[in-house]
Amino acid sequence: MSDNPSPFLGEQADGRSGFPPGIVPPVAPLWPGFLTGQEDAPVRVLLVDDDEFMRRVIAQELLSDLRIQLEGQAGSLRDGRRLLATHEFDVLMVDLRLGDGTGFDLIQEAREQHRTGEIIVISALEDESHVLHAFELGATGYLLKDAWLQSFAQAVLQVVNGGAAITPRLARRLxxxxxxxxxxxxxxxxxxxxxxxxxxxxxxxxxxxxxxxxxxxxxxxxxxxxxxxxxxxxxxxxxxxxxxxxxxxxxxxxxxxxx
Missing domain, CATH: 1.10.10.10 (Winged helix-like DNA-binding domain superfamily/Winged helix DNA-binding domain)
Known part of the structure; x- marks a missing residue:
């Protein structure tokens, strides 16, 4: 096996880019100053999901982005209500199926108590009645748990900047x-x-x-x-x-x- 590092593994020990001659390495995308979510003023997020594994996955992705600050997590409707009462937030991410109730109740309460906050549903349910009802209650995003080609962190940044975050296959239907x-x-x-x-x-x-x-x-x-x-x-x-x-x-x- 050659001792030389692969030319596709990024920066090499001698400081070269690691890319073949003539290939320009990708540049990290810049976050424009006019958009919400700067490192000195990150987007505050509350996460409510009774699936502990899924909650860890989402939390890990959010924590890895310096533009986002995970303010609190909960695994039930009761604890979610406690978060709403004790924390200020910019985005609430909530599952629809909670062990002691439904996420629809939390969406409605969040919209009544925090009118300026954004709400993203994270759910395994993708039938149109659930999707539409979430939007009717004031959600601005709907992400499917089993979907590829989506980023939870990017969804947070989209909704606080006036966008709507929808899993691609749901958006395609619309x-x-x-x-x-x-x-x-x-x-x-x-x-x-x-x-x-x-x-x-x-x-x-x-x-x-x-x-x-x-x-x-x-x-x-x-x-x-x-x-x-x-x-x-x-x-x-x-x-x-x-x-x-x-x-x-x-x-x-x-x-x-x-x-």
């Missing part, structure tokens, strides 16, 4: 409905908007970017408009659809056939 104009079924417990509440082409375009998890600044760059203009369009969408969050807007539009 996008499919947006593209194929489904029937006029609407999510339960949501008041249908008046017939004149149609979305403009630009509003539809922005909603599709929101469904993909893009934040305001990213949408503005892609469309060549300011972040302030993007937010103005989003406010108009909320008003037209009688919703209060980006996740609600996406799910409602997907099921109502408005776009």
């Amino acid at each position: 996008l499919s409905r947006l593209s194929h104009r489904p029937d006029s079924r609407t999510p339960p417990s949501v008041e249908p908007p008046p017939r004149e509440a149609t979305l403009t082409a630009r509003e539809c375009e922005i909603l599709r970017f929101v469904a993909r998890g893009h934040v305001t600044e990213e949408i503005g760059v892609k469309l060549g408009i300011s972040g302030q203009t993007v937010n103005a369009h989003i406010k108009n969408i909320y008003k037209k659809l009688h919703v209060h969050s980006r996740a609600q807007a996406v799910s409602y539009a997907a099921y109502s056939g408005l776009i």
Whole structure:
């Protein structure tokens, strides 16, 4: 076996990059100063899940990101309520199946007590009724426990910066409905908007970017408009659809056939 290190193992002992000649090593992504979640002001997270193994997995990922501060963990509805009463937070991550109750109750209580906090569901349940109900109660993200190609830390950073964090295969379903104009079924417990509440082409375009998890600044760059203009369009969408969050807007539009 050769004593020389593999050229694909990163930096070598002599300080060279370890990449073949002509190949530029990847640069660590920068976190723009205008986004929430800087190392000197990390995003505060509460985690509630009765699956101890899954809770450790998620906690380990969150703790490895200096932009996030894990304020507290709980494994039951009762202990989750205690966290809500004793901790300030920016993001609540909660499972729907808790040993002594349902995560829906905690979502509703968190939304009532901490109106500015974001809520991400982490669940093994992916049927549409659970997903939609979580959004109706005010969740801004829905992640499946068994899904690949997703990052819990990235989801936290997305929602605090105005995005919606949805597991890719769930987002794909929503996008499919947006593209194929489904029937006029609407999510339960949501008041249908008046017939004149149609979305403009630009509003539809922005909603599709929101469904993909893009934040305001990213949408503005892609469309060549300011972040302030993007937010103005989003406010108009909320008003037209009688919703209060980006996740609600996406799910409602997907099921109502408005776009």
